[in-house]
Amino acid sequence: MDERHERAAMIRASAAGIADRSDLRRARGLRYSELGFDRATWREMCGLGWLGLRLPESAGGTGLGTFEACALAETLGAALVPEPLVSAALAVRVLAADARAAALAGDQLVLAAWQEPGVPYFAPPKTVYRDGALHGRKAFVAAARGAGAFVVTASEGVFLVAAGAPGASLTAVPTQDGGHLGTLVLDGAPAVRVAARDEDWQAALDEASLTTAAYLLGLMDAALARTVEYLHTRKQFGVAIGSFQSLQHRAVDVKLQIELTRASVHEAASILDRGAAAPARAAAVSRAKARASEAALFVTRQAVQLHGGVGYTDEHDIGLYLRKAMVVGPSCGMASAHRARWAELNLEAEAAE
Amino acid sequence: MTATDFNTLSDDEFRLAARAFLADHYPPELRNPVKRLHLPEARRWYEILSREGWIAPGWPREHGGLGLSAAKQLVYLDEYERFGAARLPDSGIVMLGPLILRYGTEEQKQFFLPRIISGEHIWCQGYSEPNAGSDLASLRTEAVLDEERGEWVINGQKIWTTLANDANWIFLLVRTDPSRKKQQGISFLLAPMDAKGVTVRPIVNIDRHDEFCEVFFDDVRVPKANLLGEINDGWNMAKALLGFERVFIGSPRQSGYALARLRRLAEHVGCWNEPSFRDRYVRLALDLADHISLYESFAEQIRRGETLGADVSLLKIHQSELFQRITDLMLEIGGEEAGLLDPIDGDRDLNPAGLFLVARATTIYAGTNEVQRNIIAKNVLNLP
Numbered sequence: 001m002d003e004r005h006e007r008a009a010m011i012r013a014s015a016a017g018i019a020d021r022s023d024l025r026r027a028r029g030l031r032y033s034e035l036g037f038d039r040a041t042w043r044e045m046c047g048l049g050w051l052g053l054r055l056p057e058s059a060g061g062t063g064l065g066t067f068e069a070c071a072l073a074e075t076l077g078a079a080l081v082p083e084p085l086v087s088a089a090l091a092v093r094v095l096a097a098d099a100r101a102a103a104l105a106g107d108q109l110v111l112a113a114w115q116e117p118g119v120p121y122f123a124p125p126k127t128v129y130r131d132g133a134l135h136g137r138k139a140f141v142a143a144a145r146g147a148g149a150f151v152v153t154a155s156e157g158v159f160l161v162a163a164g165a166p167g168a169s170l171t172a173v174p175t176q177d178g179g180h181l182g183t184l185v186l187d188g189a190p191a192v193r194v195a196a197r198d199e200d201w202q203a204a205l206d207e208a209s210l211t212t213a214a215y216l217l218g219l220m221d222a223a224l225a226r227t228v229e230y231l232h233t234r235k236q237f238g239v240a241i242g243s244f245q246s247l248q249h250r251a252v253d254v255k256l257q258i259e260l261t262r263a264s265v266h267e268a269a270s271i272l273d274r275g276a277a278a279p280a281r282a283a284a285v286s287r288a289k290a291r292a293s294e295a296a297l298f299v300t301r302q303a304v305q306l307h308g309g310v311g312y313t314d315e316h317d318i319g320l321y322l323r324k325a326m327v328v329g330p331s332c333g334m335a336s337a338h339r340a341r342w343a344e345l346n347l348e349a350e351a352a353e
Numbered sequence: 354m355t356a357t358d359f360n361t362l363s364d365d366e367f368r369l370a371a372r373a374f375l376a377d378h379y380p381p382e383l384r385n386p387v388k389r390l391h392l393p394e395a396r397r398w399y400e401i402l403s404r405e406g407w408i409a410p411g412w413p414r415e416h417g418g419l420g421l422s423a424a425k426q427l428v429y430l431d432e433y434e435r436f437g438a439a440r441l442p443d444s445g446i447v448m449l450g451p452l453i454l455r456y457g458t459e460e461q462k463q464f465f466l467p468r469i470i471s472g473e474h475i476w477c478q479g480y481s482e483p484n485a486g487s488d489l490a491s492l493r494t495e496a497v498l499d500e501e502r503g504e505w506v507i508n509g510q511k512i513w514t515t516l517a518n519d520a521n522w523i524f525l526l527v528r529t530d531p532s533r534k535k536q537q538g539i540s541f542l543l544a545p546m547d548a549k550g551v552t553v554r555p556i557v558n559i560d561r562h563d564e565f566c567e568v569f570f571d572d573v574r575v576p577k578a579n580l581l582g583e584i585n586d587g588w589n590m591a592k593a594l595l596g597f598e599r600v601f602i603g604s605p606r607q608s609g610y611a612l613a614r615l616r617r618l619a620e621h622v623g624c625w626n627e628p629s630f631r632d633r634y635v636r637l638a639l640d641l642a643d644h645i646s647l648y649e650s651f652a653e654q655i656r657r658g659e660t661l662g663a664d665v666s667l668l669k670i671h672q673s674e675l676f677q678r679i680t681d682l683m684l685e686i687g688g689e690e691a692g693l694l695d696p697i698d699g700d701r702d703l704n705p706a707g708l709f710l711v712a713r714a715t716t717i718y719a720g721t722n723e724v725q726r727n728i729i730a731k732n733v734l735n736l737p
Contacts, residue, residue: 115689118623140689174694176706181689236488246723297684301677304559304713308486308721309513312558312714319559322713326684326706327692334688 008071019079031178046106070214077218084143094196113138144182213292286338385437392519417470434606445476456582479511479525517566541587603668663732673715
């Protein structure tokens with residue numbers, strides 16, 4: 001086992017307390033609550049150094065790689081952990097020292113708000129920064145009600161705006177996983193520029209897409225594990241239903257998609273960690289995210305079907321994976337957006353060869 | 354026009370009459386509900402149908418039905434669905450009524466049928482059990498005859514009982530002879546839901562709707578006369594019912610409704626004119642068109658008075674999976690908005706997540722698609 005695998009194993013072990021894949025009672029209980037997550041758990045996660053996992057030690061982080069960040073996200077996904085680590089870890093990458101320290105300590109939750117309603121995922125933002133204030137509209141911010149501040153993209157760069165700033169207003173709509181998505185309307189909200197070069201922001205955003213894919217990977221893995229267990233225990237016609245060949249084959253098809261996702265995510269993480277050129281990184285991330293988003297729905301749909309009637313109930317946990325996949329699947333860019341970007345990067349590269 | 358002479362009309366004339374009836378009488382606010390209506394919402398429509406004589410299209414006129422021929426029933430169903438009229442708590446009308454007509458005693462007919470017509474009795478169907486789903490014949494809810502008091506004593510549990518929380522009567526399959534082969538020791542019993550020892554527990558689904566329930570029987574006593582048909586003949590009776598209903602469940606309505614909503618969603622997200630989307634949409638539209646043709650071929654068999662074969666299961670498989678593929682594509686194009694708990698911008702026609710979840714149930718209920726495929730493999734292809 002190489003070092004990064006050892007470190008990944010340690011992270012998985014350290015996450016077992018918060019992210020127990022065999023017990024979804026905490027995740028279930030937080031559904032439809034005001035925040036959709038638990039602040040005490042968030043502090044605990046910050047205390048474990050997860051928020052600063054990718055920051056260098058000089059910036060208060062632990063200096064680990066993308067591979068380890070993916071291992072962590074995978075572990076969280078397997079337990080459907082609702083705390084907004086991916087978005088906060090993206091935001092913290094660009095914060096200045098003071099704000100970063102407060103965020104890393106868990107005192108202030110800063111979330112990234114980079115998407116806009118009606119604007120294609122990879123298109124530049126329409127939000128503008130003028131005379132020290134932001135004007136625009138940011139959408140699809142998960143767990144937004146819990147944020148003290150937002151990192152916002154505008155055509156002039158990346159900015160930090162306080163949640164309660166004058167001219168900033170937040171609305172939220174509930175999602176299938178029991179959380180919510182916020183829309184942040186910025187009507188002259190005072191904001192400060194954060195010191196981020198565009199390529200740094202893009203690189204951090206790609207990592208967020210990849211850790212989202214890893215979260216979905218963990219989610220799929222756990223959904224299959226529970227389904228396999230059910231195929232062992234559920235009996236009809238006097239035998240375990242897992243002895244039926246058609247169900248075995250279905251489970252194998254699910255397994256295949258999971259392993260394709262795993263291979264794609266791990267390869268992308270390696271490409272990022274060895275500092276490949278930007279187009280290669282972006283292509284690898286888009287490939288992994290497109291696979292993960294599509295596979296997550298396939299896997300969780302099949303998991304419900306293989307559970308039969310009980311899979312359709314809210315009281316059985318298997319539906320929680322499906323409804324989480326419905327929400328996390330499209331976050332950080334839906335499959336079609338990532339496929340289109342992959343095609344653009346790869347077909348151009350092919351043409352240049 | 355009175356309800357007595359519809360069979361004298363041509364199918365086209367009747368279609369217009371049915372269409373006019375719905376337009377004149379249907380409560381507009383109940384059109385195209387995404388979820389099955391509960392009784393308090395559906396009651397008004399039930400009473401209108403009852404009052405106007407349209408509540409039981411297939412029943413004979415002397416029992417309060419419209420006495421429609423099979424062909425006219427199909428026309429009515431088509432118009433009903435096209436209009437977007439809500440399905441009622443109709444187990445008494447669709448499932449039980451025909452069985453009482455065929456197997457019931459004169460007393461049972463006189464007592465139960467008018468009460469179904471009036472809506473005084475709302476029935477639910479107690480077949481599945483926690484350990485008897487796909488393997489329904491292994492059901493274990495038992496009924497023992499207390500000869501002295503002339504009563505059946507029922508113990509056991511039913512599950513997935515549709516709208517049991519709205520019903521005041523239940524018809525159920527019970528084991529009356531454990532010593533026989535499993536299909537041959539089952540009887541058909543009728544029980545009031547307010548009998549001592551009956552407990553209902555609604556189950557909340559993943560679409561947050563409590564359409565299904567568990568029903569528990571703890572020493573529930575019903576009169577001996579509540580047995581329908583012969584003792585230990587319940588399995589055959591339940592199977593005999595699966596004719597018209599099997600074509601009903603393969604109706605193209607759900608997929609047609611969903612496809613129209615897919616277009617709305619595509620327009621909303623702005624991909625309607627993208628060639629890649631258009632190709633996939635057209636594939637689904639062609640699947641729907643061909644499904645309608647397939648459905649019509651089975652309907653034609655009914656019109657000719659033929660008994661449907663096991664191949665009617667093809668309809669259920671294709672309808673439910675087409676409905677799912679349509680809603681899968683909704684999620685694919687809908688992005689974050691397809692993960693919302695409620696309709697987008699409060700627009701009932703933009704509800705991809707709701708439809709996607711409703712579609713999940715259709716390959717599970719009324720005989721899972723796995724069981725339907727078994728039926729076709731065994732009884733149509735005669736595979737070993």
